[in-house]
Amino acid sequence: MMVLVETASAVFIVIGGVFLFVGSFGLAKLPDTMRRLHGPTKATTLGIGSLLIASILFFALVQQSVGIHEILITLFLFLTAPVSANMVAKAHIFRNQGVKETLPPDAGGSGWATLTAQTESNEAVAPRSGVNNS
Amino acid sequence: MIAAASTFALTAIAASLLLNIYRLIAGPDATDRILALDTMVINAIGLIVLAGIVFGTTIYFEAALLFAMVGFVSTVAFCKFLLRGNVIE
Numbered sequence: 001m002m003v004l005v006e007t008a009s010a011v012f013i014v015i016g017g018v019f020l021f022v023g024s025f026g027l028a029k030l031p032d033t034m035r036r037l038h039g040p041t042k043a044t045t046l047g048i049g050s051l052l053i054a055s056i057l058f059f060a061l062v063q064q065s066v067g068i069h070e071i072l073i074t075l076f077l078f079l080t081a082p083v084s085a086n087m088v089a090k091a092h093i094f095r096n097q098g099v100k101e102t103l104p105p106d107a108g109g110s111g112w113a114t115l116t117a118q119t120e121s122n123e124a125v126a127p128r129s130g131v132n133n134s
Numbered sequence: 135m136i137a138a139a140s141t142f143a144l145t146a147i148a149a150s151l152l153l154n155i156y157r158l159i160a161g162p163d164a165t166d167r168i169l170a171l172d173t174m175v176i177n178a179i180g181l182i183v184l185a186g187i188v189f190g191t192t193i194y195f196e197a198a199l200l201f202a203m204v205g206f207v208s209t210v211a212f213c214k215f216l217l218r219g220n221v222i223e
Contacts, residue, residue: 006135006136007135009136009139009187010135010136010138010139011139013136013139013140013142013143013184013187014139014142014143016143016180017139017142017143017144017145017146017147018146020143020146020147020150020176020177020180021146021147021149021150023150023173024149024150024151024153024154024173024177025150025153027153027154027157027169027170027173028153028154028156028157033163033165033166033169036157036166036169037169039173040169040172040173040176044173044176044177045176047180048176048179048180048183051143051180051183051184052183054187055183055186055187058136058187059192062190063192067192067195069192069195069196069198069199070183070195072199073179073183073195073198073199073202076199076202076203076206077176077179077202080202080206081176083206083210084172084206084209084210084213087209087210087213087214087217088165088168088169088172088209088213090213090217091164091165091168091212091213091216091217092163092165094216094217095163095164095165095216096163
């Protein structure tokens with residue numbers, strides 16, 4: 001049992017290292033910013049999840065106790081990596097306005113990374129007092 | 135066995151950090167540099183977790199959790215600055 005858990009932990013460590021390297025290699029090699037987003041946001045997240053699974057197995061073997069820290073780190077990283085990717089993509093579309101012509105139409109009608117929403121629906125709303133409606 | 139796997143993974147993470155530093159220097163736009171910094175933060179979290187496995191102590195996990203939170207907040211703050219011109223409006 002000890003040998004089995006140790007082997008599984010070593011295999012997960014190797015998988016995590018490989019996928020962390022694959023994500024960073026894609027970040028360094030791919031030609032475009034929107035293509036470069038795919039490496040760190042998918043492969044690197046998979047690699048860090050595999051390393052944290054290996055850590056859970058190893059400390060369950062050594063100290064006979066499953067800590068909550070690894071699960072917390074995994075939850076936090078898996079929740080925040082898509083948000084970071086979305087923010088970087090929005091900033092890239094905003095800084096390069098030529099990208100907008102190549103994008104498919106969005107659902108909301110407000111554009112992909114615009115700063116102003118549709119103004120036709122807001123005309124019936126009375127302007128609030130004390131707010132500079134510029 | 136875990137020692138050999140940890141050596142391999144440490145080498146892989148070191149190579150990943152070098153590639154991220156290359157992208158951080160050569161990135162043609164600010165968003166590439168933000169992405170490189172975010173990836174460096176995730177690689178550093180992996181390095182901290184591996185150090186905890188190698189030294190056999192759980193004292194580093196609070197550091198990894200704090201690093202994850204600070205890295206996410208800094209990435210969002212950079213992107214917010216590029217989008218809006220300031221961070222806290």
